[in-house]
Amino acid sequence: xxxxxxxxxxxxxxxxxxxxxxxxxxxxxxxxxxxxxxxxxxxxxxxxxxxxxxxxxxxxxxxxxxxxxxxxxxxxxxxxxxxxxxxxxxxxxxxxxxxxxxxxxxxxxxxxxxxxxxxxxxxxxxxxxxxxxxxxxxxxxxxxxxxxxxxxxxxxxxxxxxxxxxxxxxxxxxxxxxxxxxxxxxxxxxxxxxxxxxxxxxxxxxxxxxxxxxxxxxxxxxxxxxxxxxxxxxxxxxxxxxxxxxxxxxxxxxxxxxxxxxx
Amino acid sequence: xxxxxxxxxxxxxxxxxxxxxxxxxxxxxxxxxxxxxxxxxxxxxxxxxxxxxxxxxxxxxxxxxxxxxxxxxxxxxxxxxxxxxxxxxxxxxxxxxxxxxxxxxxxxxxxxxxxxxxxxxxxxxxxxxxxxxxxxxxxxxxxxxxx
Numbered sequence: 001x002x003x004x005x006x007x008x009x010x011x012x013x014x015x016x017x018x019x020x021x022x023x024x025x026x027x028x029x030x031x032x033x034x035x036x037x038x039x040x041x042x043x044x045x046x047x048x049x050x051x052x053x054x055x056x057x058x059x060x061x062x063x064x065x066x067x068x069x070x071x072x073x074x075x076x077x078x079x080x081x082x083x084x085x086x087x088x089x090x091x092x093x094x095x096x097x098x099x100x101x102x103x104x105x106x107x108x109x110x111x112x113x114x115x116x117x118x119x120x121x122x123x124x125x126x127x128x129x130x131x132x133x134x135x136x137x138x139x140x141x142x143x144x145x146x147x148x149x150x151x152x153x154x155x156x157x158x159x160x161x162x163x164x165x166x167x168x169x170x171x172x173x174x175x176x177x178x179x180x181x182x183x184x185x186x187x188x189x190x191x192x193x194x195x196x197x198x199x200x201x202x203x204x205x206x207x208x209x210x211x212x213x214x215x216x217x218x219x220x221x222x223x224x225x226x227x228x229x230x231x232x233x234x235x236x237x238x239x240x241x242x243x244x245x246x247x248x249x250x251x252x253x254x255x256x257x258x259x260x261x262x263x
Numbered sequence: 264x265x266x267x268x269x270x271x272x273x274x275x276x277x278x279x280x281x282x283x284x285x286x287x288x289x290x291x292x293x294x295x296x297x298x299x300x301x302x303x304x305x306x307x308x309x310x311x312x313x314x315x316x317x318x319x320x321x322x323x324x325x326x327x328x329x330x331x332x333x334x335x336x337x338x339x340x341x342x343x344x345x346x347x348x349x350x351x352x353x354x355x356x357x358x359x360x361x362x363x364x365x366x367x368x369x370x371x372x373x374x375x376x377x378x379x380x381x382x383x384x385x386x387x388x389x390x391x392x393x394x395x396x397x398x399x400x401x402x403x404x405x406x407x408x409x410x
Contacts, residue, residue, distance in 0.1 A: 064394030068360055073392060102271045138385045139358030143368075145299040183275060187283045191290075200298045200320060202368055207390040216392040 028105040030247045031256050037240050044237045051230035058223040075133040077224055081231035083126035083151070087189055089119035089235055090154060093161065094186040097179035107243075109175040110250070112182055113165045114242035118235055120158035127151060138202060146195035147203035150188060157185040300368045303347040306379070313373050320368040320387065324348060328363060341367065341379075353381040360386035 026032040059077035066073035093115045100108035130148070131141045142148065165178040196205040207215045214221050251257045264272070290297060300320035301311040311317055319341070327340035335354050342348035351369050361367060366387035371380045393401075 064396070067393045067395040067398035069388070069392075070359075076392075098272075098275055101275060102268050136359055137388055138360070139383070140385050143299065143385065146297050180278070184278060184282050186279065187286055191286070199294070200300050200302065202299055202385060202387055204388050204390045207392060215390050217394065217397065219394070220392055 028103075028107050030107060030110075030251050031254075033107055034244055034247050037244055041237070041240055041244070044233060044240065048230060048233040048237045051226055051233055055223055055226035055230045059227055063220055063223045064217075069137055072133060072136050073220075075129050077227050079126055079129040079133060080224060081228040082122045082129065084228055085231040085235050086119050086122035086126055086154065087192060088232070089115050089122065089239075090157065090182075090185065091189060093119065093182045094189075097182035100179045101176060101183070106250075107247075109172075109179065110243055110246045111239075112161070112179060113175075114246055115235075115239055116158050116161040116165065118238050118242070120155060120162060122231070122235070123151065123155040123158060127155060140202075143202045145201040145203055146199045147192065147201050150192040150195050153188055154185075154192060157181070157188060161185075303341055303343040303349055304345070306349045306373060307347040307377070311373055313375060316370070316372055318368055318370050319349070319351070319373070319379050320366065321348075323361070323363050323365050323367055325363045341369075349377055349379055351379045351381050351384070353384050355384070357384055358386040360388060 027036065055077070060074055063074070063077070065071050093112050096108045096112040096115070099105055100112065127148075130151075134143070135141050161178055161182055164181055165174065167174045195201060196203055208221070216224075248257055248260075300318035303319075303321040305311050306319055311319065321341035321343050324340040324342045329338045331337065335356065336352070337354070337357065338350060338352050340348050340350050351367075351371075353369065353371075361384065366389065368385045368387055369379060369381035370383040370385075373379050
């Protein structure tokens with residue numbers, strides 16, 4: 001059935017705009033995605049490695065200490081990128097959920113499923129590094145303030161998505177239920193973002209905003225920026241790797257996957 | 264967009280809006296509990312309950328820290344820099360970041376005299392990051408101005 005649909009798309013006539021739409025449409029089906037991502041993956045991997053190595057050495061070895069926190073400020077270079085990318089990956093999961101529920105595009109279901117474990121790990125990393133930083137700085141490993149609690153909720157949402165999607169009967173109904181959970185969980189993202197502004201929290205407000213200059217000198221935010229880019233690339237790389245594996249798993253009966261095995 | 268897809272889109276929007284609304288109402292009802300601490304103004308005006316375990320926060324007033332000679336007892340005044348202030352009594356080790364002009368959050372109870380007896384003092388960090396050398400330069404500039 002899937003192969004028939006593919007063939008129909010290929011013969012569709014149309015102008016440039018239609019072809020562009022066609023390109024995205026084709027990307028939504030497993031095989032073209034697999035082929036294109038095979039080209040993108042090594043590039044992403046190399047870029048990830050470069051930015052994480054450069055960022056880590058810069059941040060841990062050369063960035064200055066803070067006048068109050070001293071050397072423990074370096075935890076920020078792991079904590080902030082992991083928290084940012086964790087939230088972005090949830091955002092991506094939610095959007096994938098919307099696309100899957102409305103258009104039933106298979107790859108959106110796969111994208112959602114593959115992002116969840118990475119997002120959960122990053123959230124966990126943000127929580128752990130935050131606790132390690134909090135002990136010397138605040139005097140407590142954990143406080144039930146709005147920012148910390150909503151981030152913990154984010155972690156549980158990721159876990160919920162992972163558990164639900166791995167339900168024994170991995171049918172499309174399970175995929176829809178998971179997508180629904182991912183979409184509803186989007187509500188948590190603005191709560192995390194604005195928690196430090198809406199309520200009195202122990203967690204400090206963001207040092208960065210779109211409208212004002214950062215409350216941190218360039219020799220600190222530049223390595224931080226490199227680390228953030230590195231974490232985004234890392235997410236992209238691992239996510240794409242997982243998506244490719246999942247595609248092979250789901251399509252293992254189809255002709256084109258078998259022909260890969262032959263090679 | 265095809266009608267049945269449009270219907271699904273509306274359904275998802277409805278789902279998001281209604282769950283968002285429900286959570287917003289819950290959070291508004293819980294506001295008292297979500298705020299991690301009472302501000303100095305709330306302590307002074309009597310909004311904060313007496314003899315109940317609460318958290319109170321504010322800035323440590325300059326030159327208000329008195330340490331005991333013999334043990335770890337410490338007393339300091341916390342202010343919101345807008346006229347409301349109260350005294351915190353604490354016995355124990357203070358976090359590294361605790362100092363005058365620093366934001367703190369203390370857990371403990373308010374007594375009838377309006378003094379706060381803390382069991383735990385947490386230092387609140389702000390969003391400003393600076394290398395120590397820069398801070399020295401700023402301090403120096405301040406000193407020069409005062410001369």
